[in-house]
Amino acid sequence: MDEMPQSNELFLFLASTAHDMKNSISVLSGTLEGLLAGASPEVDATYPQMAHMLYQTRRLNDNLMQLLALYKQVGKPGYPFDIEQLEVAHLVEQVVGLERMLLQSRSIALELDYDPHLIWHLDEDLIVGVVSHAINNAVHYTRDKVRLAVAEVDGYLEIRVEDNGDGFPQAMLDAGAAAMSGVANGVNFLTSSAGLGLYFSSEVAKMHRHRARQGSLRLENGGACGGGCFVLRLP
Amino acid sequence: MNAAAMPVPTAATIDQVDWPSKNYLVVDDFVGVRQLLRESLRSLGARNIDQASSGGEAMGLLGRIRYDVVLCDFNLGEGKNGQQVLEEARIRNLLLPSSVFLMVSAEKSVESVMGAAEHQPDAYLIKPITEGVLLSRLNRVWHKKQVFRMIDQACAEKDYLRAARLCDEAIAGSRVHEIELLRMKARLFEKAGEPTKAREAYERVLEQREYQWARAGLAKIRMANGEFEQARQLFQGVIAENRYYIDAYDQLALAYQGMGQFEEACAVLERAARLSPNSVPRQRNLGQANLKLGNVAMAEKAFRKCMAIGAWSIRKTPDAYFGLARVCGLKNDPKEALQLLQAAVREFGAEHADIHLRAKITEGLVYHESGDYRRARKAGDELEEMLRLRPDRPDVATCMEMATLLFAVGVKDSPVELLCYVIRNNHDNPLLLDEVQKIFEKARMADEGAELIRSSKKEASDLMNQGVLLWKTGKLSEAVTWMRNARLAVPNNQRILFNAAQVMISHMQQLGYDEALAAEAHQVLLHVDRLLPGQQRFAQLMEQLAALKPGAEEVAGEAGPESKQEPEPASDA
Numbered sequence: 151m152d153e154m155p156q157s158n159e160l161f162l163f164l165a166s167t168a169h170d171m172k173n174s175i176s177v178l179s180g181t182l183e184g185l186l187a188g189a190s191p192e193v194d195a196t197y198p199q200m201a202h203m204l205y206q207t208r209r210l211n212d213n214l215m216q217l218l219a220l221y222k223q224v225g226k227p228g229y230p231f232d233i234e235q236l237e238v239a240h241l242v243e244q245v246v247g248l249e250r251m252l253l254q255s256r257s258i259a260l261e262l263d264y265d266p267h268l269i270w271h272l273d274e275d276l277i278v279g280v281v282s283h284a285i286n287n288a289v290h291y292t293r294d295k296v297r298l299a300v301a302e303v304d305g306y307l308e309i310r311v312e313d314n315g316d317g318f319p320q321a322m323l324d325a326g327a328a329a330m331s332g333v334a335n336g337v338n339f340l341t342s343s344a345g346l347g348l349y350f351s352s353e354v355a356k357m358h359r360h361r362a363r364q365g366s367l368r369l370e371n372g373g374a375c376g377g378g379c380f381v382l383r384l385p
Numbered sequence: 386m387n388a389a390a391m392p393v394p395t396a397a398t399i400d401q402v403d404w405p406s407k408n409y410l411v412v413d414d415f416v417g418v419r420q421l422l423r424e425s426l427r428s429l430g431a432r433n434i435d436q437a438s439s440g441g442e443a444m445g446l447l448g449r450i451r452y453d454v455v456l457c458d459f460n461l462g463e464g465k466n467g468q469q470v471l472e473e474a475r476i477r478n479l480l481l482p483s484s485v486f487l488m489v490s491a492e493k494s495v496e497s498v499m500g501a502a503e504h505q506p507d508a509y510l511i512k513p514i515t516e517g518v519l520l521s522r523l524n525r526v527w528h529k530k531q532v533f534r535m536i537d538q539a540c541a542e543k544d545y546l547r548a549a550r551l552c553d554e555a556i557a558g559s560r561v562h563e564i565e566l567l568r569m570k571a572r573l574f575e576k577a578g579e580p581t582k583a584r585e586a587y588e589r590v591l592e593q594r595e596y597q598w599a600r601a602g603l604a605k606i607r608m609a610n611g612e613f614e615q616a617r618q619l620f621q622g623v624i625a626e627n628r629y630y631i632d633a634y635d636q637l638a639l640a641y642q643g644m645g646q647f648e649e650a651c652a653v654l655e656r657a658a659r660l661s662p663n664s665v666p667r668q669r670n671l672g673q674a675n676l677k678l679g680n681v682a683m684a685e686k687a688f689r690k691c692m693a694i695g696a697w698s699i700r701k702t703p704d705a706y707f708g709l710a711r712v713c714g715l716k717n718d719p720k721e722a723l724q725l726l727q728a729a730v731r732e733f734g735a736e737h738a739d740i741h742l743r744a745k746i747t748e749g750l751v752y753h754e755s756g757d758y759r760r761a762r763k764a765g766d767e768l769e770e771m772l773r774l775r776p777d778r779p780d781v782a783t784c785m786e787m788a789t790l791l792f793a794v795g796v797k798d799s800p801v802e803l804l805c806y807v808i809r810n811n812h813d814n815p816l817l818l819d820e821v822q823k824i825f826e827k828a829r830m831a832d833e834g835a836e837l838i839r840s841s842k843k844e845a846s847d848l849m850n851q852g853v854l855l856w857k858t859g860k861l862s863e864a865v866t867w868m869r870n871a872r873l874a875v876p877n878n879q880r881i882l883f884n885a886a887q888v889m890i891s892h893m894q895q896l897g898y899d900e901a902l903a904a905e906a907h908q909v910l911l912h913v914d915r916l917l918p919g920q921q922r923f924a925q926l927m928e929q930l931a932a933l934k935p936g937a938e939e940v941a942g943e944a945g946p947e948s949k950q951e952p953e954p955a956s957d958a
Binding site: 166168169172173174175176177179180181183184211215218219227228230231232233234235236237240243244246247248250251269271275276279359360 | 415514
């Protein structure tokens with residue numbers, strides 16, 4: 151029938167396995183956060199390794215979330231999607247709550263720039279997932295700073311994740327453009343390592359529609375910090 | 386550059402909640418996650434943290450301790466799932482109105498977008514859950530609860546019109562909850578029998594954004610108005626946009642039923658049950674729809690599934706047992722049917738007063754359908770005896786079913802008595818009167834039945850008109866007494882019940898508040914609301930009654946003048 155992309159048994163099996171894997175990742179990342187909170191980079195020689203483990207754990211989590219979303223056909227009407235009214239402050243709070251320890255452990259400063267009273271209609275779970283993924287990604291590219299800026303621009307909510315590294319390589323910028331324009335001409339988009347995340351993020355952006363407009367994703371270099379910029383725009 | 390200088394968003398720090406002193410319950414079948422959540426709570430300062438590893442264990446704790454915060458995983462392995470824990474806790478009133486229930490899941494869950502309005506958690510959290518996320522969500526839920534506190538209270542008191550006014554006040558002060566408040570307001574007006582005002586609230590939402598639940602709300606109002614085809618189109622539009630909006634399927638099925646398209650209704654329920662198989666009411670509806678169409682195998686599957694998931698759910702009902710017993714009868718297996726009926730009596734006897742009666746009716750139907758007319762007649766005689774021993778009568782559907790069966794097995798007096806009872810208590814419901822007439826016709830009693838309907842109708846309207854006459858001539862106390870006696874004669878007639886409450890309210894408006902009379906009016910109104918929820922007169926009378934209470938705030942705004950209004954002249958003459 152039209153409801154499930156594949157057989158129901160496979161779906162149930164995947165769902166329960168994913169549930170289990172998520173539990174493991176939760177415990178891993180929670181334990182590491184706890185260890186890092188109690189440790190200090192000056193005293194504990196293993197601090198950098200623990201920080202790296204947390205980073206890798208978050209990458210695992212992102213990949214799992216994105217694979218599941220892909221399996222459930224993110225972007226199609228069959229994907230669970232619901233918008234609600236949300237204060238931008240709460241959105242930022244969620245992302246910071248997820249990312250604080252990771253950034254702190256890597257000595258990366260987080261700069262925030264947003265209007266706390268701005269209210270938007272969006273799918274909180276998905277957008278928090280996309281933005282925190284973008285920050286995890288920025289950890290890889292930045293020197294020591296990540297900036298999260300949220301503002302209303304031309305009637306869109308513009309969420310920018312910027313870093314002060316050397317900027318995204320050309321292949322990454324191309325993959326970003328390919329993800330937005332669709333799979334058809336995505337020469338090196340699904341084959342690049344960033345492909346899954348970009349595909350997921352662009353599908354989430356496009357699911358946000360209002361009147362004739364829809365959300366979009368853009369990668370560029372420059373911005374306020376001079377490095378890579380991940381720009382999500384929601385109508 | 387140092388991480389210690391990390392900025393903290395301001396929203397969480399508006400006004401601090403005393404989280405350390407709260408009672409917490411953590412429910413997860415995975416010990417690692419329980420420990421992790423407990424550690425997170427401890428770092429928020431929490432001291433009282435209980436844990437449960439299964440839904441059953443959680444219910445045990447919830448039954449003994451009032452928790453302020455429950456963190457419950459949706460997926461709990463064998464036994465109850467998180468949703469069933471929530472439903473049971475809410476239905477058994479194990480949670481305080483101020484309690485926070487957070488549902489935890491591994492991924493974005495279908496349940497969070499299904500639009501089943503009843504029994505939603507305060508928030509869904511997706512793993513991994515960090516301390517920061519936990520604190521932020523707890524604070525947000527807390528502040529939202531403050532905004533909704535007075536509204537929820539008025540709603541719990543069934544004073545829907547006051548609750549709707551409070552929504553307007555809250556919208557003025559809290560723009561961030563505007564959409565949720567409008568949704569609440571629309572629902573309240575639906576419950577208050579004010580579809581036009583509900584529609585206005587939904588339309589205000591849609592001016593801002595295309596929210597599917599608001600679209601579905603408009604469709605429901607269309608359907609209530611008998612515009613089934615328009616409702617069908619709207620519901621299908623909602624489903625096309627969001628395939629997991631399960632509520633729209635259930636409603637679409639109703640629209641098809643309204644148009645007499647039972648095959649289509651059944652197919653829609655099938656699709657909904659495939660998307661969300663673990664709902665007791667949906668599987669029951671699916672079973673009944675299939676039974677009605679004669680799809681015995683499909684009905685059996687749905688009823689069996691309904692019983693299996695019902696094992697863990699507080700929402701289980703005997704209907705699946707009765708339905709499956711009918712299926713067994715149709716499959717010529719009366720032996721299993723009887724076992725099911727016994728199981729239903731055993732399992733539901735305590736909380737369902739009419740269970741013996743309903744089991745006996747189904748037994749008669751099973752024998753009748755499998756051609757064992759002797760045993761069917763015996764069941765009919767036993768039913769007659771059961772009726773003789775009790776003064777009251779079951780609900781309308783059961784009465785109708787019983788009368789049909791009794792006629793079919795050759796009993797005559799008691800079905801006539803049952804049908805007259807139904808008419809006296811529903812004398813102004815033409816659809817039901819038609820159904821009664823059809824039952825008489827099937828029993829080859831068309832003329833006799835028509836005469837019985839006429840005289841029973843007159844009996845009820847005479848009772849009512851005399852009360853109205855007393856009231857109109859200013860004999861308020863006599864009117865109250867008359868309506869009290871009328872209620873004894875016809876205990877479930879909605880118009881008589883409404884008039885009785887109206888006369889009592891009128892009495893107090895003119896002669897002063899009386900606690901006993903107010904309590905009696907309240908009880909009468911709650912009774913009529915149980916018979917048929919969502920009536921306009923119920924909401925209006927509840928509001929007038931609440932306003933009479935000494936110290937109650939003056940009924941303000943649009944509903945004001947109505948509180949001085951006269952009772953609806955209820956005469957049928």
